[in-house]
Amino acid sequence: MSKTIKVNTFAPAANAHGENGPEYVGNLRRGELRGIIKINKDNCVGCDTCRKVCPVGAISGGLGVVHSIREDACVACGQCLVACPFNAVEQMSFIDQVMQKLDDPKTLVVAHPAPAVRVAIAEEFGAKPGTLATEQIVNAMEKAGFVTYDINQTADQTIIEEGIEFIKKIQYWVLGKRGPEFEKASHHPFPHFTSCCPAWVKNVETYHADLIPHLSTAKSPMQMGGSIAKTWAAEFVWKKDPRDIFVVGVMPCTAKIFEAARPEFNNAWKHLVETGRIPADTPSFQDIDAVITSRDIAEIFRRKGINPLDMPKTRERSTMEIYTGAGTIFGASGGVMEAALRTAYFVLSGEELKDPDVKVVRGYQDAVVEATIPVPIKELGGKVFEVRVCVVNGALQGLETVLRRIKEDKNRYHFIEVMNCPGGCVNGGGQPVRTDGAAWLNPTLPIPVQL
Numbered sequence: 226m227s228k229t230i231k232v233n234t235f236a237p238a239a240n241a242h243g244e245n246g247p248e249y250v251g252n253l254r255r256g257e258l259r260g261i262i263k264i265n266k267d268n269c270v271g272c273d274t275c276r277k278v279c280p281v282g283a284i285s286g287g288l289g290v291v292h293s294i295r296e297d298a299c300v301a302c303g304q305c306l307v308a309c310p311f312n313a314v315e316q317m318s319f320i321d322q323v324m325q326k327l328d329d330p331k332t333l334v335v336a337h338p339a340p341a342v343r344v345a346i347a348e349e350f351g352a353k354p355g356t357l358a359t360e361q362i363v364n365a366m367e368k369a370g371f372v373t374y375d376i377n378q379t380a381d382q383t384i385i386e387e388g389i390e391f392i393k394k395i396q397y398w399v400l401g402k403r404g405p406e407f408e409k410a411s412h413h414p415f416p417h418f419t420s421c422c423p424a425w426v427k428n429v430e431t432y433h434a435d436l437i438p439h440l441s442t443a444k445s446p447m448q449m450g451g452s453i454a455k456t457w458a459a460e461f462v463w464k465k466d467p468r469d470i471f472v473v474g475v476m477p478c479t480a481k482i483f484e485a486a487r488p489e490f491n492n493a494w495k496h497l498v499e500t501g502r503i504p505a506d507t508p509s510f511q512d513i514d515a516v517i518t519s520r521d522i523a524e525i526f527r528r529k530g531i532n533p534l535d536m537p538k539t540r541e542r543s544t545m546e547i548y549t550g551a552g553t554i555f556g557a558s559g560g561v562m563e564a565a566l567r568t569a570y571f572v573l574s575g576e577e578l579k580d581p582d583v584k585v586v587r588g589y590q591d592a593v594v595e596a597t598i599p600v601p602i603k604e605l606g607g608k609v610f611e612v613r614v615c616v617v618n619g620a621l622q623g624l625e626t627v628l629r630r631i632k633e634d635k636n637r638y639h640f641i642e643v644m645n646c647p648g649g650c651v652n653g654g655g656q657p658v659r660t661d662g663a664a665w666l667n668p669t670l671p672i673p674v675q676l
């Protein structure tokens with residue numbers, strides 16, 4: 226059995242912009258976090274491994290020379306961190322803030338765990354690699370003082386949003402429908418790109434700005450959850466003042482730390498002020514207050530003396546822990562696409578997809594997966610429209626190929642899923658770092674039945 230390496234962390238520094246500073250410093254807006262991933266110069270031996278795995282060329286340094294990360298160029302994916310054999314790459318961490326909130330009796334601390342987290346933590350406590358321990362981990366979170374709001378539930382909502390957006394695009398661009406309900410689709414041509422991976426979104430914003438109109442406008446599951454937690458759930462489920470709710474994304478991902486701090490993600494605060502539920506002079510707060518990684522939650526368990534493997538293997542799910550299988554597969558490459566295609570197929574054809582597993586787009590062995598999904602269009606008397614899809618399984622491995630193909634033929638695909646990390650979030654930069662160098666979803670390891 227492999228062991229995992231403890232990753233060094235550092236507390237977030239004061240914002241480089243200052244409270245009333247300029248709106249932009251470099252390419253970072255006021256409120257956005259910079260330097261989420263750093264190289265510790267004392268530990269770096271210049272082996273050059275990190276530079277080779279960086280999807281955006283943000284790392285400088287030659288063999289034998291201490292390396293460094295250019296903050297403006299970095300998309301915070303953490304792939305350099307999990308690849309560094311010398312534990313020289315460190316991560317910004319909100320563990321201390323979360324621990325303080327857990328000790329505050331006035332605050333309801335909500336853990337919002339992503340699907341890929343639950344296959345990784347168990348090994349930190351001695352279980353076999355890939356062990357799925359959802360109930361035990363949620364029970365452990367509860368023991369630590371959290372209430373749980375499962376991200377699988379908001380992944381379902383992202384799929385509905387993204388699926389409907391894709392359907393509108395087909396109706397506008399392919400079937401020629403017009404009218405006010407297609408106004409948004411008219412500004413967002415094919416190919417349609419997924420938007421739930423913040424490292425990919427930052428990659429587009431920094432390096433491929435011409436693709437911005439092609440990105441889905443659906444928020445990621447974590448961001449959907451943050452705003453629902455402080456509005457609907459605060460009022461109807463937890464019956465708590467939203468100002469006393471602290472929502473913590475528990476993610477396999479370091480780029481999510483960046484996403485949560487984006488200034489536009491204060492939708493709950495805007496809604497609550499607009500509807501008079503909180504006073505108009507309430508200082509703005511983010512939908513997600515803090516993001517901790519799989520490594521961080523394991524550290525919180527350790528500091529509180531909790532071993533998730535000692536927790537009961539069953540639990541009665543609360544309202545905020547109910548979800549479908551579509552939300553569950555978000556954590557694996559191809560999962561977002563597969564889930565959205567099921568919705569699109571149903572709406573456009575009027576029938577359920579006979580084999581709901583669109584497995585052709587799932588997987589991690591190939592950097593780029595292409596497929597054609599025939600969809601009989603109900604309003605065209607069953608005439609088949611072929612939806613051409615593509616999944617990029619790791620930005621470094623497959624993105625360049627796909628962008629070149631689009632340049633050569635902009636009609637080649639209708640729908641493209643891009644996940645920055647190879648294999649998707651299960652191999653994210655926030656997952657435990659294994660001493661055997663293996664990734665979490667690796668052909669040599671048993672694949673978890675459910676992610």
Ligand code: SF4
Pocket residue numbers: 264268269270271272273274275276291292308309310311312313314
């Ligand atoms: S992989 Fe680690 S040790 Fe090697 S150059 Fe990068 S930071 Fe330095």
Ligand code: SF4
Pocket residue numbers: 262278279280281282283284294298299300301302303304305306
């Ligand atoms: S975090 Fe990702 S983008 Fe940033 S330097 Fe590391 S590998 Fe490159």
Ligand code: SF4
Pocket residue numbers: 302421422423424425477478479480481644645646649650651652653654655
């Ligand atoms: S693939 Fe997943 S883990 Fe990796 S950067 Fe994107 S959202 Fe984060």
